[in-house]
Amino acid sequence: MKRDYTLDIHHLTRVEGHANINITVKDGELIDARWAIVETPRFFEVMVKGMSAERVPFLTSRICGICSISHSLASIRALERAMKIDPPDAAEKIRCLAMHGETLQSHTLHLFFLIMPDFANTPSILPLIHSYPDVVRAGLQLKELGNEISLVTTGRCTHPVSLVVGGLSKAPEKQLLLKLRTMIRERKPALDTACAFFRSLTIPLFIRETEFISLFNGSSYPSIGGRLISTDGVDRDEDDYLSMTNEYTRDFSTSKFTKLSRASSVAGALARFNNNYDRLHPKAKEVAASFGLQPVSHNPFMNNIAQLVECVHILEDAEALINSLLNMELREIKTSYKLQQGSATGAVEAPRGILYHHMETDSEGKVVHADCVIPTTQNNANIYYDLQAITEQACYAGKSDREIEKLCEMVVRSYDPCISCSVH
Amino acid sequence: MKKQGFTFEKLKIASFDFTCCEGCQLQLTNKESTLTDFFELLDIRTFREISSEKYDDYDIALIEGSISRQDEVERLTTIRSQAKTLIAFGTCACFGGVNSLKNKFPLKEVVAEVYPDMPVETLLVRKVSDVVKVDLSIHGCPVNKEEVERILVNLVTGSQVSLPKYPVCVECKELLNTCLFELGEICLGPITRAGCNAVCTTGKTPCLGCRGPSEEINMPAFLELIKERKLSQNDFQEKITFYNAFEAFTSYEA
Secondary structure: OOOOEEEEEOOOOOOEOOEEEEEEEEOOEEEEEEEEEOOOOOOHHHHOOOOEOOOHHHHHHHHOOOOHHHHHHHHHHHHHHHOOOOOOHHHHHHHHHHHHHHHHHHHHHHHHHHHHHHHHOOOEOOOHHHHOHHHHHHHHHHHHHHHHHHHHHHOOOOOOOOEEOOEEOOOOOHHHHHHHHHHHHHHHHHHHHHHHHHHOOOOOOOOOOOEEEEEEOOOOOOOEOOEEEEOOOOEEOHHHHHHHHOOEOOOOOOOOEOOOOOOOEEOOHHHHHHHHHHHOOHHHHHHHHHOOOOOOOOOOOHHHHHHHHHHHHHHHHHHHHHHHHHOOOOOOOEOOOOOOOEEEEEEEEEOOEEEEEEEEEOOOOEEEEEEEEOHHHHHHHHHHHHHHHHHHHHHHOOOOHHHHHHHHHHHHHHOOOEHHHHOO | OEEOOEEOOOEEEEEEEOEOOOHHHHHOOOOHHHHHHHHHOEEEEEEOOOEOOEOOOOOEEEEEOEEOOHHHHHHHHHHHHHOOEEEEEOHHHHHOHHHHHHHHOOHHHHHHHHOOOOOOOOOOOEOHHHOOOOOEEEOEOOEOHHHHHHHHHHHHHOOOOOOOOOEHHHHHHHOOOOOOOOOOOOOOOOOEEOOOOOHHHHOOOOOOOOOOEOOOOOHHHHHHHHHHOOOOHHHHHHHHOOOOOOHHHOOOOO
């Protein structure tokens, strides 16, 4: 059937930030399917100029209200590498634990607040408090646990306090780590409830082959630093981030686009899963198998499931990290350092994927040049091409206008875009 | 609706974000143990970040973020005409926040640095009260959810909203923290409005004044303290300008 179809979504809901979806199909032909980010730019790369290295992480954490710990740690890693500073082991472990807290908070926000309503056909989580009380309670318990991990490790759940260049300004008290371990153990059943609920849903099947990019260190599931790899066989050094991202602008979007070996690529939970499956905790692998998820999965909707699988990994790994911290002296938490000229990249796996901060300092440790490449920026091109493919497939399958609209919204949400972050 | 012996009307509330990180709105979904009770107080009319419902009949508008583009000015003006009570929500809305650091650089240079091959509109960053009338301010980067809860309960019950008048220093001393001045740091705790429970200084990092000046601020004495201890003038300037929350005092030199 040669149909006409237009979709004009102004400020897509249940995502972080402002973006539009514009689709035009004429006589059965796709004219355009556009993912247009209209968020107001803030220009952080300019704001940091002339700022002391010590202060920079407190500024860059403000790039994002959801993944502030990742931004803080990406800057810290870049500055530490630029000024040749080695943070103490205990600080590195506590930073990894902080990353776990943030990812758990971010993934559960996405799974329960942003996408669960799509599957339950409600406008938000609010009606689900009454219709699915056990599932919502489980989601809130897990999100609270994520925030609690961040609070104990960094002093606050959004915009961390104690993550500083050189290590930490303050170590968590062991008493609090013990309490945190108990909380993790007590909340594992909530994760079982969440998994059982998501297993009861039908995840849309949509496949468009693409390239998945993530960090890789060969020994553990990636978090802070490592090599930059892709499912197309690319393997580069952390400082080589520019050749991994190749940023370019499109005139309809204030967020940039990137590409590597193909027209588009993907960062995020599914990319980490596809590149690092062997380093997942066995329990996380079990959960993946129960969803039929195995590497390399090219279905963007499975990013939601990959997030859930990562939550399982996080709870296990956070418990192990706490056990090892409890056996350590937490006195050596900050290395003293000399301010110096240098430049380096800090790459971390933020909840939504690989995040790069590149920092250049002068001899007084002031930043003279900065560059940040955000996970969502690295997903923009893939979202753009997915929207075209999914619209064409849905039109061909004779789906109704309302069904196409919903599929388009859902495919975008599956990437968990962090739009303000991408227009930093 | 009736709760704990009180009969009350839910607050018809809407939440909007402008130039910001959306971290303050995110706080509305935090403090999960009391979240379902918190939502019971609210009739959420618009909250794009978590809901697909959008209604224009709200009484209270929470405004997160500073204003830095013409379409934001227009959107904010429309919201002002609809809302009975407009709340500047968080440091960016109240003072311009970290976004104001952009204003130190010529706008042309700012755009050219980030978008060398594309024209992008950007204005000097303004706080919400530079554009429309603000009825109430909730400070913090990010806002403190406990304080937000307390203020919204005040609004539901029609009681007076009051913010601490004293500085962060008072809260910090109550917690028996070692004073950061004793460790050779400049800390804005003595001049910044309390209400954060001294969260930064408890984590041994200096207060950067995200909640703005406390009510009876003694700037000359504070500057004297910095001078006496021979602390860095550049460090003081970097801290006091960080959130643009001490606009009236930034010409001071220690």
